[in-house]
Amino acid sequence: MDARARVPPGVPRLNPTVSYWQSPPAEIATFRSTEDLPTNADYVIVGSGISGACIAHGLLMKRPDASVIMLEARTACSGATGRNGGHTKAASYRTFLEHQRTFGTEEAVKIAQLEHQNIKATEAFAKLHNIDCDIHPCETADVFVAENQWQAALEATKTLNAASACDVETYTIHSASEAQTKFLTPGAIGGITYCAGSISAYKLTIGILKLALEKGLNLQTNTPAISLCSVGRTIDNIWQIATPRGHVTSPNVILATNGYSAHFLPELQGVIVPLRGHCTAQRPGMGLPKPALPMTYSFFYEAGYEYMISRPIGSKGQGDIIIGGGRTIALPNEGLAEFGETNDTVLEPALATYLHGCAAEYFGRNWGRDHSDGREKTTWSGIMGISADGLPYVGSMPGKEGVWISAGFNGHGMVMCLKSAEGLVNLMLDGDVATWFPRSFLMSEDRLKQMTDCTKLNTTNSEDGAKGKIHVSVHVQIRGHQAWLSLSEMLLIESDLSNLKHKQADRQEGRVELGYRDRQMRHFSTPQHANCVGVVPAGHKAGDRQDILPFGSLAHRVSGVMIESRLSFYRSFHRLGFATSAPQTSIIVSIMSSAIAINISDETIAPLSKVDSAVAGLSSSPTDKKISHRRTSSSVSGVFKMEELMFPEEKGQDITIPIETQQLGWKINTPASKVEDPEVLKKFLINPPVKKIDLRTPLGIVMTARNMKGVTIKDALDAIYKANKKKASFEWDKEESWESLIIHTKKEAGGAGMAPSSKKAKKKEEKAAAAADGA
Ligand SMILES: Cc1cc2nc3c(=O)[nH]c(=O)nc-3n(C[C@H](O)[C@H](O)[C@H](O)COP(=O)(O)OP(=O)(O)OC[C@H]3O[C@@H](n4cnc5c(N)ncnc54)[C@H](O)[C@@H]3O)c2cc1C
Known part of the structure; x- marks a missing residue:
């Protein structure tokens, strides 16, 4: 993020x-x-x-x-x-608890009242000035299909109803069977109704x-x-x-x-x-009430929601359904790539396809046949402004x-x-x-x-070899973000957690758990959650994808003894998950366990007795367990595929990185030959050795080092050097951006993806580099 x-x-x-x-x-x-x-x-x-x-x-x-x-x-x-999407719906209860925790009840009520007043004032303004904008105050239904959202909503509506004296929405709770019948949504496990509306903004x-x-x-x-x-x-x-x-x-x-x-x-x-969103306008299914559904909707699932209006009777296109959302469910990484995206001249195809199908899914058998003219009228994208x-x-x-x-x-x-x-x-x-x-x-x-003072999570670890366990001391600095963090996370901030215990969990799932008292920080490594940070509501089983409620991102830097993670929390994520309304939550830091994070810092790094990359530096259990030297598909015996190490038959195998990798004195834009002690280049990058490994920068750029005989430190440096050795040219494309130039990076001959065609050429290049350095 x-x-x-x-x-x-x-x-x-x-x-x-x-x-x-x-x-x-x-x-x-x-x-x-x-x-x-x-x-x-x-x-x-x-x-x-x-x-x-x-x-x-x-x-x-x-x-x-x-x-x-x-x-x-x-x-x-x-x-x-x-x-x-034309939805005039405050749903103040969804943020109320968070606002209450951050600003106190009075301010939280004020925000809810502003939202409510805004809807009323818009109606009054349009009426006073006779603006024809299809404004349609009506009931709205929040339909829940996921238990975590439903429970959180029940708690939040109860608190808001109790806290606010007047002038906010009042909520009516509906059981599963009521919701299924009243809202025509067979999959509902509960519902909440209150006043909202629709408009042509x-x-x-x-x-x-x-x-x-x-x-x-x-x-x-x-x-x-x-x-x-x-x-x-x-x-x-x-x-x-x-x-x-x-x-x-x-x-x-x-x-x-x-x-x-x-x-x-x-x-x-x-x-x-900026965050790109999408909406689609559809002809309703033939089974839905005519001429138009009487209410607007939102549909809540584990990590997100859709919002939907029905064009009011008497308006152009009466009965048409406008539905938006879908980003967190339809796109990889919960649609992270849509942040920072300002291209509203195109559609994200996977999201458009998802939105095309989801309304009919929610109404199930009640949708009926599609209209003879087809379901979709039009689909479009637009840019929101997400505030931190x-x-x-x-x-x-x-x-x-x-x-x-x-x-x-x-x-x-x-x-x-x-x-x-x-x-x-x-x-x-x-x-x-x-x-x-x-x-x-x-x-x-x-x-x-x-x-702008981004949240910082500093994790320092040291090894207690005697017990064969890792003691991790965590100091979390969170400035400006307290609002979004649960009580348990606040405790993490206040305390110096010198006794955070390391517990190796199910390596099959690539997961390591760090437990502190009854709270847990979890490190995940599922492909869907690379570089995500999120929370797991208390009582939920960790490790299941649906339990992860992402609300930020992680760019972490491994420097041997320290992982520094900059966590940018975006409430838009957070809001979806109701993270802070759960009594206990835990931070999830997810990383790619098959990749080693590269330290590209200029800072001097204190040597470590040992660095383990299983969770990018956090775990460093002694590797007294022996790797099973069963026959593998490797061409050289004893050289593995990364997956073989991730999912070994016996659980609990660790990989280690030679300590020399922390003291290379090497800059990424120089060839491997610049390393002070060339002898270290021959060492395997990790033990046990692998044929191929991904190397990832804190910004998520991945380079791959390969060697069928086992990736060496030199192979890794070569891969990084090649990826960073680029020539640049400039272009002015006024349609793309009037005021800034586009930099095109071209790989130099011998640059990334263009390795010297022959060993000879490669040698020549290395010699030249060494000569230039006076080596
Ligand atoms: C797909 C989508 C669905 C949404 N659905 C809903 C919904 O159902 N209900 C709801 O409440 N909210 C919804 N929103 C959010 C809501 O539309 C926005 O919060 C709201 O419209 C913001 O209004 P604004 O005037 O502040 O910004 P905008 O309407 O974005 O206006 C900003 C204007 O500034 C102009 N501009 C920007 N930079 C420059 C520049 N350099 N020079 C000149 N002009 C510039 C832009 O062209 C734009 O016209 C949705 C947003 C999107 C994208």
């Missing part, structure tokens, strides 16, 4: 997929209030989604004399707002933009803001925004740019991360007077944007937010710092 969070978002791409809502496009889709871009204004708003539209309208209501320009990279409302936003235009807004569509810089420091700070059509200056720049916000402000990189702590950022950018933001609404903009915009306008014009506004939404230096 760290790697995904570091991908710069750039500006929105041209020619995105067309959503159900954007067909046909609004008449102001390509509108420009003036032919030329004005050169200055009192306020410049970047982004024409619901946030930008509400801010523009709010500003002009309160300051009718102000000049306000809105820059939109593509057509009006072409971001998440124009391509969402596109029509609503276009309606608000039109109101703002009437009040004097200058809208400039197809005008991407490329960069933001401060100019002139006379009385006020003045900001200049560059666009392909010229510059605009203003003392006030408002970023309503959601997932793209880090493009302007590098300090937001990793704080608001799960709450939006509203307010003034620290250290950048005059730069304001309202962004990072995750998948819940329809229940947060309107009230957040109101809060921001109050702050800009009155100097403070009203008391109803949750202060936890406010942008501040502290909050930003907490988010």
Whole structure:
């Protein structure tokens, strides 16, 4: 996730997929209030989604004399707002416990109330201004098909109902049989109903933009803001925004740019991360009630959920089903690759296929035959803005007077944007937010710092050879992320766990458990969970895929004595799993056990008596157990395949790495010949030796070292060197990214994947390198 969070978002791409809502496009889709871009204004708003539209309208209501320009990279409302699922559903209970733990009950109730108020205020606004946006308040059903989610939901609804005096949703619980009958979902194990609704967020936003235009807004569509810089420091700070059509200056720049916000402000990189989502519009099955299902739905399974609305009676396409979600179930690694992804010009095929089938699955026999015109009407993708702590950022950018933001609404903009915009306008014009506004939404230096100071998990281990056990001392520093961690994890933070016991568990499953009292940290190595961090609710059997509720990622660095893991927690993951609502949870760190993590640090590393790579440095049990020298498929006797070591007939075989690997004094962009003591190169990289092994960097780049006679240290260094020896060229592709250049890396002759064709050539290359070094 760290790697995904570091991908710069750039500006929105041209020619995105067309959503159900954007067909046909609004008449102001390509509108420009003036032919030329004005050169200055009192306020410049970047982004024409619901946030930008509400801010523009709010500003002009309160300051009718102000000049306000809105820059939109593509057509009006072409971001998440124009391509969402149309669900106005707060489901506040799903985050309430977490907010309560982090901010206290009063603030948690305030957040729930804002969400509830946002739905009411949207309805009232549309009604007051006569905006035709198919707004449809109705009952919603949360249908559960997984026990962990169901139990967590029961606990959370009970707590929220008890805590909140008024003005939040009230929940009705339904048993399995009630849920199956009432909601037509044969697989339900329980259900919860409350008030929610559906809307065409596109029509609503276009309606608000039109109101703002009437009040004097200058809208400039197809005008991407490329960069933001401060100019002139006379009385006020003045900001200049560059666009392909010229510059605009203003003392006030408002970023309503959601997932793209880090493009302007590098300090937001990793704080608001783009996440690509998908939705599909379908004709309902012939067995479902006509003319439309009376309620909206969400379907909760172990590690995620889908959300679904039915187009209301009387609207265009009445009865059509819009369903979104599916990322965590349809894609590898719970859809990790969709984070940092801003390409909404295409669909992720596996996700599109999953969404095509899932509604019919949930309704089972009640779905009936497909409509004669086919099920699918259209499918599209869109970019959300995922905030690192799960709450939006509203307010003034620290250290950048005059730069304001309202962004990072995750998948819940329809229940947060309107009230957040109101809060921001109050702050800009009155100097403070009203008391109803949750202060936890406010942008501040502290909050930003907490988010950028990534969670750190430092694990140090030492060997107690006498007992043949490992004593692991764990010190977990978690700054800014306490909110998301369970009580048990908090304990881990507070304590110096000098007696964390190492217990070797079922190696067949590639699992090692570290237990501390009744709490456990688990290291997994299943292909699905490489580089994931998650939690297991108490009482759940560890090791089962469905018990893993991932909520972050891991880039770990093995430096012989220390594993340093940077854990970036993203509540969006967390939220899905209800991790913190479980009374006890444990951290799971999953790694690829068949790969050795490579230390590419420049730091001096204290020598270790022994390093074991079974779990990337954590386990270092003495290997007094003998490898079974049964006949294997290896061409050389005693040289194994990695899988043979992972799943030996006898359990409990460890592999070891020679201590010399920790003291090579070698840089990855130099050939193996640069190693101080060439003798060490001949040593096997691991014992027992293997024919092939993957070497993985902390960012997950994998290189493979091979040698049928057993991979040596030299083979490993060669593989790394080849992968890192590249020539670069530059390209400007304005459609891909106007303001940045693309670096193309070409392997040098003899570079990765292009090993010298002959042994002679290889030797020559090594000689040349050695000569260059004066060796
Ligand atoms: C597939 C999908 C389904 C969703 N479903 C739901 C749902 O059912 N219910 C719900 O509550 N929420 C849902 N959401 C989330 C919700 O749509 C968002 O939280 C909300 O629309 C955010 O509104 P916004 O105005 O802040 O951002 P956006 O609507 O994303 O607006 C940002 C605007 O800024 C523009 N922009 C960005 N960078 C630049 C630049 N450099 N120059 C000029 N313009 C720029 C973009 O083009 C865009 O128009 C969904 C989101 C997606 C993607």
